[in-house]
Amino acid sequence: MTDYSSIAGFRPAWLGDGRKKLLIDGQAVEARSGETFKSFSASTGELVAELALAGEADVDRAVKASRAAFEGPWSRFKPAERQALLLRLAELVDAEFDDLAMLDTLEMGRPITASKGLRGMLQRSLRHFAGVASAIHGQTLGNSFPVELLSYTLREPVGVVGAIIPWNGPLFSAAWKIGPVLATGCTVVLKPAEDAGLSALRFAELCHEAGVPPGVVNVVTGAGATGAALSAHPDVDKIAFTGSGPTGQRIVEASARTFKKVSMELGGKSPNIIFADADLDAAIPAAAMGVFNNSGQVCAAGTRLFVERPVYDEVVARLASFAQGLKIGLSLDPSTQIGPLVSQRQYERVAGYLALGPQQGARLVTGGARVTEGGLDKGYWVEPTVYADVADDMRIACEEIFGPVASIMPFDSFDEVIARANSSRFGLAGGVWTKDINKAMAAVKRIRAGSVWVNHYFAMDPAVPFGGYKMSGFGREGGSEHIDAYLQTKGVWIRTE
Incomplete structure (x- = not known):
């Protein structure tokens, strides 16, 4: 008879000795302070892992790596190449899905059958983002300017994204933040919740295994102060947040100093x-x-x-x-x-x-x-x-x-x-x-x-938008609006006479 009262026989091999570092510029690195925090099983109370506690210096290092990648090799990837990366990522995630689902169950306590039930949605999402990567386009627009001018728009990646996700669905939330980043050509610094960060960290590693260049996807694990440092960082162009209303309000206040683009999926009482x-x-x-x-x-x-x-x-x-x-x-x-x-x-x-x-x-x-x-x-x-x-x-x-x-x-x-x-x-x-x-x-x-x-x-x-009215936030995840949130629109004028 299987003993479900201990996590000992269920730990994925990836956990190793249970010590996990930050993921910055394609490398697993310790926090500059050397500080760590512990993650425990919500079901058995056992220690699952010890994670690096990212401070302000670590967030700054991750943002700089993200900026360098955005302006460097990643900017030269063609839409079809980003699409191919997302399809490879989908294959890698599917091959390792049982372990990824187990990480969510070990940390935040979702029943294992429910965790494994997310496989189809996760695959649909990643393949949806892959399809979107080669379908981003601007428009040719008529104008009434007195001189003959051609006018059209370009859709361009917004830049460095700070993504902050909750503990109640860490794997899926990571995919819904990183997927549009890869589809549009942005880069990201992801901050998972301190109660459940392991599946997001492993998902980011799989991005690199799929061929995503160093610095495109970075993960800083930590508590509220880590997310606050990311929200306030002057070189972050957009914040994508899912979580509570009070935290969302603090993020909006921090973002106002640099007029970051912000999308928020907050709470509900439906x-x-x-x-x-x-x-x-x-x-x-x-x-x-x-x-x-x-x-x-x-x-x-x-x-x-x-x-x-x-x-x-x-x-x-x-x-x-x-x-x-x-x-x-x-x-x-x-x-x-x-x-x-x-x-x-x-x-x-x-x-x-x-x-x-x-x-x-x-x-x-x-x-x-x-x-x-x-x-x-x-x-x-x-x-x-x-x-x-x-x-x-x-x-x-x-x-x-x-x-x-x-x-x-x-x-x-x-x-x-x-x-x-x-x-x-x-x-x-x-x-x-x-x-x-x-x-x-x-x-x-x-x-x-x-x-x-x-x-x-x-x-x-993934084809249908999801998000809130009123105190449940603004912006949408899913549908065309999801991708729009990671893009800027540039108007172009060319004299033709």
Whole structure:
């Protein structure tokens, strides 16, 4: 019988002795200070690795390497050559995917089956970026200038990109930041989250194995101060950030000093609306996993579940039953559906909200407790939790919890629920469940969010834009706008007479 209580038999060979350096200018280097930090398994509490702690001097070194590469050999790569590199990278990532997925599971605790389930999306994304590399183009434009002039545009890489990614999806996030860099001819300094940086570091190494020149892709591991140094660096042309709103605000403030180009995918408190005529057999499990997937550590989680009153009691009971049937377990166990929260810090945050729910009058239907039995005492498991009769102004309904907590609220009319759905300061995503196509299309038009799913929840594809309204950020990842964010537009005029 396989023992999933220790990571000892599951460590990829790449981890070696567990000491990992920064990746700067194609070389693995120690931090100038010699400082390191430790990464622990969210599931077992064991030490996974010790990583170099990048300081301001290391960030500066990485940015200089990135600038030199941007202005040097990388600038002479043709679109077809960048495309070929991305296709080789896709092959290398696919060959090593099981180990890359394991790194995410070992660090941040996502169940291994869920980590491995990202293979298809990762491959589609890298191959999408490869296709884009040879399809970037400007336009020939008519003009009304009195002298005969030809006018057209050039699309050029923005330059050095500072990319900062979160811990809840490190491998995929790294690909979604590095992919457009390689497609457009930019260079990048990537800063992963301190709780989960290993898969991003290995992904960057695979970029070099695919033939990406030194300095094009650099990785500086560290904590918040590392990201702050990158955001404020005067020679970074663009910041691409995925993470929390407060951190995003600090990055915008730092970027203002040099007018960096900035794109931000921030948090959410997404509404998921179930009308009385919905197919409940489809809606209930999808709505449940729209909250509980990745232990609720998903920016677009549909945690505000609005249910039309005629089916309200049924949905509450069936969703609670579904939650109770999910298997909570060790991350390495292939049968596990709900893994741990990423850290003690995150557990304390979620536990605070679990206490607030009943205090503010919400009715606890199921869950609400930490799980420590069955060998789960060394991580941070929380039962999938369902609160009913939640008021819109309760904190569990207003604030992003980033844990497996659903707030269910009844509604009586279409206009009412749309107004309540839009009352949040966030606007990342939303869901609509109904058999009435006219009602669905009316809801899609009126919900103020960057993505809306109808009779589904949380589909993503590299060809389709994803991003937020309001406090959920600005800019898009996926679709043509993703690539646009890494390009500048130059207007050109040529006298022809």
